[in-house]
Amino acid sequence: MERAQRRTFWPFLLPALVVFTLFFVAPIVFSLWLGFQSWDGVGPASGRGLKNYTNLLHDPLFTTSLRNTALILVVGGALIFVISFAITVLLREMRDQKLVRYVLFFPVLVNPLVFGVMTGLLFRPTGIVNALLGDLGVGDPPKWLAQENLMTMIVAVTVWAGTGYYTTILMSGVEQIPSTYYEAAELDGAGAWGRFRHVTLPLSWDVVTVCALLWTISSVKVFELVLVFGGSTGGTPPNNTYTTALYVYESAFSARTTRDFGVSSAAALVSLVLIAAVAVLLRRMMRRDAIQLS
Template sequence: MTSTTLGARQRRVQGSPLARRRRRVFGPFVAPALILYTVLFMVPTGYSFYASFTTWDGFSDPRWKGTFNYQHLTRDPAFKDAFFNTLKLLFGCGIFLFVLSFGFMLLLREMKGRRFVQGFIFLPHIVSGVALAAFWGFLLSHDGMANKALHSVGAGPVDWLKPEWQFKAILAAIVWINVGYYVTILMAGVDRIPPYYYEEAKLAGTNAWQRFRHITLPMSWDVIGTAAVLWTIGTVKIFEFILAFSGSQGNLPTTNQWTSALYVYGETIGGTSPIYDFGRACAGAVVTLVAVVLVVVVLRRATSRDRLEL
């Protein structure tokens, strides 16, 4: 078929009554979502970028300060702690979380009653972060269940909540909260793989690792990439659990427990000095946003493959 014939067919399709009706319906359905997205995301993001170059307390008019806030971030130990803690969450927790999620997923696929177990693992993800923080603090307290379990086997109590261990306890809790969510995502990707691939591989004499490496992993690669992007975006929004967990111990998070979200909170209404420094907080938010965009772009490129037809 020549290119002229193809072009004529495309023009007939685009000019058909059905195509015109679709275009008329498309606008009314998309316009409200586009307006909300612009008003609730694009406008605040644009204004935050402008405010990051100003001194602004949130009440008076912003005063232009150029790159002063960004220069301050390079010297601010609180921002460095928050940024590196966010990286620990993103990569340290992320690697452990995905390995654990894959392990649970592979176990659940061969387990009877897997839906019940999967729902039980997923449960922490839908519970309030404040409630989970209170439970985690009780679990690790001096008289909590963790130390009672150690006492039952003859081991002494451990001070799980001492300052140098608190952030590690937070990282462990975040893995616990999110593992069920990512098990569900990975399970959805693996369940769509036709069973005859595995049946033929078993007949060929392959072991479980070979089937995972040559069938499960490549055929769920797009789902893994999507899950990695979701984890990257979700990492920078981790806020209420850390705040509530430290609050349950009778104090606010110290700067060495801050993440990027907590840095923004601390610089605006969190009690740092000077309080209500929205310009500096916006600069921190902009740097975090740029870092997230870069990580997402790298992840999409690293996980991009030609579409596999199942």
Template sequence: MSFNEWAGAGPMTFAGFANYARMASDPVFVTSFVNTMWTLFGVGAAVFVVSFALTMLLQNMLGRKFIRLVIFFPSLVPGVVVGILWGFLFNADGLVNTVIGGLGVDDPPGWLSQEHMFKIILLGIMWLHTGVYTVILMAAADRIPRDLYEAADLAGATPWQRFRYVTLPLMWDVVSVCIVLWCVQALKIFEFILVFTGTGGLPDRGVWNLALFSYAEAFPTDGTPAFGMAAATGMLILVLAMVFTVLARWVLRRDDVQY
């Protein structure tokens, strides 16, 4: 379908690589591609930094099972619900501005303005996914024998050294799988951005990613559907997922650690 022009009904018209050429020259597509890369690398880095930090903090904490459940809770809620909730929290009369106003700030930022909206979306995506990877990494850390940590304590290791030389090497296989999962997941994020503004239509084009760009081409609010362009974008997402998965597996390849 990506090599054809098709409005969703009637015969297809062969177009060769015209959809791909038009896609590459479309400024909205370029913005969507850049936003997708920000999600993949920027949010991904933040998600794993926070997940590692929480794993270190909660590893020996009392009540960590309950805290783990609290952290994981956002992942149990459908992304559509979380996206709507996140939008309400940051609107002009939302909870965030109410709290800021209570602290004495008379003119809080317009969180849903074009200047700040994409940053708030990235923050929401990070909050939504951090719990999943924290729980997975904590489960991997729990399987490490306790006597290794006791030996590290006897050697005078700091908490960072315990993590760097004991925890991380012994759960590296799980970390590599999590990074591969994130590479695929980040390219498919869709409903959170779609419903974030709560307008019932498409959000501002400045916050689109590749998935939303593909959807907008197939189901535009005005104009003729372009299923060929939507399919070309879908093929690009597939290729990116394959490339980043292979690269991640190659970069993260390590010899197995026995314990």
């Protein structure tokens, strides 16, 4: 039996291994090599050594993109988890929660481009939001889509779009907690905050850790929303809205500057290393001994 299993191991594994190598490993290796080159995608590549990486360190636009990505990661992540946990606690007390969960999860099915366009229509100077504020007597409504407010709007829409997804995951973990734990906490005099602190959070910690890692990875890929918000007038987004994903895209395909796939690959690799370091650090910080439910 063991010999037969060994004989069938490679025939079953090989197709998936070939696909993984061609579409994942090979592009990563090529990007590693390309990060040390200068290439416009047409002519021959020329070696640049570490110059692409040293230029990134002195590029204020790349520094801005790192700062904005960190803003989405930290501020957006904190808001998402606070709101998701609040909704999870409320849903747990509801009888008919399925419909609410479907409504909350619906934004996950919508492309971020749609959110960007819809938000632009709602918050433009002549949009619905300002019209409602005018009816309420607000004579000078905020300039929602002004350049200095764009990152705030991007973070807000990102939180809105991602809350339902993480609420669904957190809810799946909270539902596994026996109700007797909450009943015992209530008998001990624990209020809503006490039940959350001593029952919900510790017993769903593994799910929280997974959500934190998923959000860390997702925050680096915020791209379409920034492109729609910043480039809604047909031009390129303002420099103060750049994220690392947008910087990588603009370095390779921008029409306003010289295209350089070497710089783009170097920026992508730096972003990958930084986010991997954050993910490892986060995993170590959130590591706890497993709690056995009985």
